[in-house]
Amino acid sequence: MSDAVRADALLAQLPRNGRGRLKVFLGAAPGVGKTYAMLQAAHAQVRQGVKVLAGVVETHGRAETEALLGGLPQQPLVRSRYRGVTLEEMDLDGLLQAAPRLVLVDELAHSNAPGSRHAKRWQDIQELLAANIDVYTTVNVQHLESLNDQVLDITGVQVRETLPDWVLQEADELVLIDLPPRELLERLREGKVYVPEQARAAIEAFFTQTNLTALRELAMQTAAAQVDADLAQGYRRLGQAAPALRGRLLVGVDADAQAERLVRHASRVAERRHLPWTLVHVDTGKGRDESGRQHLQNAQLLAERLGGEVVVLRAAEVAKTLIQHAAERRASLVLVGQSRPLLRRRLFGGGLGPRLLRDTHGLEINVLDRDQARPLPRTRGAGEWVWFDYLLALFATIAASGLASAVASVLALPNISLVFLAAVLLVAVRSSLGPALVCAALSFLSYDFLFIPPTFSLTIYREEDVLTLLFFLLMAALTGNLAARQRRQLQALRDTQEETGELLDLSRKLTAATDRQAVLTAAAQHLQGWRDLQVWVLERDGDHGWKDPGGHAVPLADTERAAADWAWQHDQPAGMGTGTLPAGRWWWLPVSAQARPLALLGVREREGRPLSVQRRRLLAALSQPLAQALARAQLAQDLEAARLHGETEQLRSALLASVSHDLRTPLTAMRGGIDSLLALGEAIPRADREELLEGTRDEAERLDRYIQNLLDMTRLGHGALKLARDWVAPADIVGSALNRLRAVLAPLEVVVDVPAALPLLYVHAALIEQALINVMENAARFSPAHGRLLVSAAVQAEELCLAVSDQGPGIPEAERAQIFDMFYTAARGDRGGQGTGLGLAICQGMIGAHGGRILVDDGVDGQGTCITLCLPLQTQPGLEGEALT
Amino acid sequence: MSQTATLLVIDDEPQIRKFLRISLASQGYQVLEAGTGADGLSQAALGRPDLVVLDLGLPDMDGQQVLRELREWTQVPVLVLSVRASEAQKVEALDNGANDYVTKPFGIQEFLARVRALLRQGSTADAPAGPLSIGGLLIDLGLRRVTLDAVEVSLTRKEYAVIAQLARYPGRVITQQQLLKDIWGPTHVEDSHYLRIVVGHIRQKLGDDPTAPRYLITEPGVGYRLQAL
DSSP, rough: HHHHHHHHHHHHHOOOOOOOOOEEEEEETTSSHHHHHHHHHHHHHHHHOOOEEEEEEOTTTOOOHHHHHTOBBBBBOOEEETTEEEEEEOOOHHHHHHOOOOEEEETTOOOOOTSSSSSSSSHHHHHHTTTEEEEEEEEGGGGGGGGGHHHHHHHSOEEEEOOHHHHTTTEEEEEEEEHHHHHHHHHHHOOOOOGGGGGGHHHHHHOOHHHHHHHHHHHHHHHHHHHHHHHHHHHTTTSSSOOOOOEEEEEOOOSSSHHHHHHHHHHHHHHHTTTTEEEEEEEEOOOOHHHHHHHHHHHHHHHTTTTTTEEEEEEEEHHHHHHHHHHHOOOSEEEEEOOOOOOOHHHHHHHHHHHHHHHOOSSSEEEOOOOOOOOOOOHHHHHHHHHHHHHHHHHHHHHHHHHHHHHHHTSOOOHHHHHHHHHHHHHHHHSHHHHHHHHHHHHHHHHHTTTTSSSSOOOOOOOOHHHHHHHHHHHHHHHHHHHHHHHHHHHHHHHHHHHHHHHHHHHHHOOOOOOOSHHHHHHHHHHHHSSSSEEEEOOOEEETTTOOTSOOOOOOHHHHHHHHHHHHTTTTTTTSSSSTTTSSSSSSEEEETTTEEEEEEEEEESOOOOOOOOHHHHHHHHHHHHHHEEEEEEEEEHHHHHHHHHHHHHHHHHHHHHHHHHHHHHHHHHHHHHHHHHGGGGSSSSHHHHHHHHHHHHHHHHHHHHHHHOOOOOOHTEEEEEEEEEEOOOHHHHHHHHTTTHHHTTTTTTEEESSSOOOOOEOOHHHHHHHHHHHHHHHHHHHTOOEHHHHHEEETEEEEEEEOOOOSSOOOGTTTTTGSSHHHHHHHHGGGGGOEEEEHHHHHHHHHTTTTTEEEEEEEGGSSEEEEEEOOOOOOOOOOOOGGO | OOOTTTEEEEOOOOHHHHHHHHHHHHHOOOOEESSSHHHHHHHHHOOSSSSSEEESOOOOHHHHHHHHHTTTTTTOEEEEEEEETOHHHHHHHHHHHHEEEEEEEEHHHHHHHHHHHHHHHHHSSSSSOOOOEEETTEEETTTEEETTTEEEOOOOHHHHHHHHHHHTTTOOEEEEHHHHHHHOGGTTTTOOOHHHHHHHHHHHHTTOOOTSSSSSEEEETEEEEEOOO
């Protein structure tokens, strides 16, 4: 006991994850006193020093309520004009800015005025909660989406303002405000319940003892379910009696009028039993007419609104697929509708429900009975198409009759029926079963009337003709049905194929893209290929703007920008067709990975129609590989940055070591030489004195070259190396390098082989000269005394190659790739004293910057080393003949 | 040649001034010293030196500015001390009226040779009257004739123009922009390849080794000079 109390206390102190708490005052009907109760609770909070602000509270002119509200600070409402009417709405931005601890928002199910940020007030509340503001709100039970049908059944009133059940389920506290129906009716008679004048009759019809009792029961059930859920959740948090696996509810719907009812029922059952739930539609490729499609789409949208998941499976067998999916998802409960009472079903399997029952073990199957279908308004476009199909049937029959008459003299009477059969087949292939059967019937009559004796009458004399006709009709029906079904299946297959192809295609293109820009460009190019949609792939431009993958700013109208910004900030779709900022013409879908938006898709139907659910789902599916590719590009970039950082660190420490060791060596020699001369002076023979001085000078020159290398390295490392290219003769570079290395090369036999007629290089001469100097100095260092150093230049293919060969020890094959690594020499320990190890790395950098490459080979006659610098040759500049004469 | 010429060294590094003073004095020159640009300018006005050695990196003012101010009133030869890898700086100095440059760190022989060449020019004023002779090469600007070991070298007009331009200031570097502008015209200042090819042809005709030229010396990134030492 004391443990549980302690745990409770701990729970109360748990951080709220930066999200405000929602307290809902639930009532069965208007007038039970929800607003009053909410205001009283608010006053209690004020007394405790909580900063409370009333966002919107409807007092309906009741004195007690107004008195209570008067004592609270209020956020003024915002006014907007819509079609000449002034509308007042809660000032969401004002509230967010004021940032009180607690906001009072009456009427949770309220629909906002057109042009508001969100379509529904509950969405405003979600934003307040997200900003870590607590909210008190009120709602009547009839507004719950899943109870819509039940409320209609009870009261005969279709409630328009509905609220997704999950909003209530996620409330932290639910307070049931209860008033017995008799007392409520009493209050109504006393005029204590606000009734708008124009709706008096309807409302009074609504307020009957039976209605109110039924609604009260609903409210109590809802509250009880919530208490139940809280309790279970509380137990789970305490680590006690947590149910092992909750399972899942699958609701299987067909594309018919029952779909939405099933979804509502499923949501209710799922809520009562605390199950997550999924809407499954098995697409068998059978034809769905336009109204069926509409029903299915509505049901899918409804399920998404009610907090369910939506899945479409493609298979031939509904029952088998449902069972399989149930097993995959560990579902415990399957809900289906009652099948249409067709003779065929009775004969072969007895409908979906019984079939499921027969084939499953350990799965609960619920079957919801059929309701009389509520017809949906038919879309005109579909109607026209149907008429066209029936016209086609008529024309096909007439054409067949004409053709049959023409060939009647050639063909035997029974064979003439084949002409009509062909027409039926044609119609079946072009349209659906209905027109095919009409065509069959018309053909039957026409055949009878025109060809079967007695002609020009519908009378039939011979029995065999009757049989012929019967078979003919059967054949027509069969083939027509078959052809129509095949065509539909083909269409369905095409749709699927298109979808899969789309995904595959995009994935393939994204795989090829390596960086963020390339990914975005590839996606944009791919999505622009959709003919019916206009798609933008956008990314943030600074803090407020948007830009396309090309980096061009995309100017958006205010409405569109508000929706795009909202979608980006909240990582949720917004814009047309959603509940948030739907005033614009674009639908905005954030592409995000790990709850971080990486890009934004803007989608618009070219004709301005709302996007279909299929299109939305396909886009959402496509956004996943896109998000993955973007995340991958981001990761690669981060890794590269980390690697570069690591390398820089390594370079820094190696550089320090190099400076402290290698630069001091020449200095030591210089100082030693000069000190000896100063101290000993004339005691040293003249020849030795000169040798000491020359040594000092040579060491100074070496020091100068090291410093130059360090400077170059820094420039290369900072990417600050800017190529100042100019046309230059290779001989000049070689000559200048030889000149600067005169002292180093003096003890060697240097052979220069540079032909007079070499093409010009278009390079930064100083850098190439430095690269050549490094290679030659390296070669001189490893050459034996009086060794031969061959410096040559030649054109090979499209390159000019400067080669330096020495007669040193050579470089083993295995080590050749490493000699260009920075500080490679230094890493070799005692021999490192010969140089900084920067030389060849710099060489690599400089030649690389010019698009060239460096080759390491054996020297002349396989002895020593030959290092070749290859530079690409540019097209030689055009020469005007007189320019040189 | 007067060995009592007066030289002004403007450099902020006392060590460098000291070694230049010792070396120059050993050759019989009189040396004035200045550690700042302002001091250098006033010494140049007071001391009337025959040659100014100017370091471009001065603490108080930009060396290029010192050069411009000098050139406002005197044509005294100026030898600029510059660091490597700043060809643009060298070219700018030459454009501002410097007569030659040496790159730090430099050898004293090279430095003294430059000083001698500049003093020689200063004393003979512009346009040397007689033919110029470098080893076997003889350039006679009056007769527009070039001979190598007494054999006439046949040059095209452009080739002759280039060698003549360089011969007018023997030993002095002429920027490639200057050469291009004077010989090909202002629209061809960027067409450095003309110059490269013409120089290549001249060297071929003079039998000069392009990697170790005796006559026509390339100053990488800056221009050319005619060897005159």
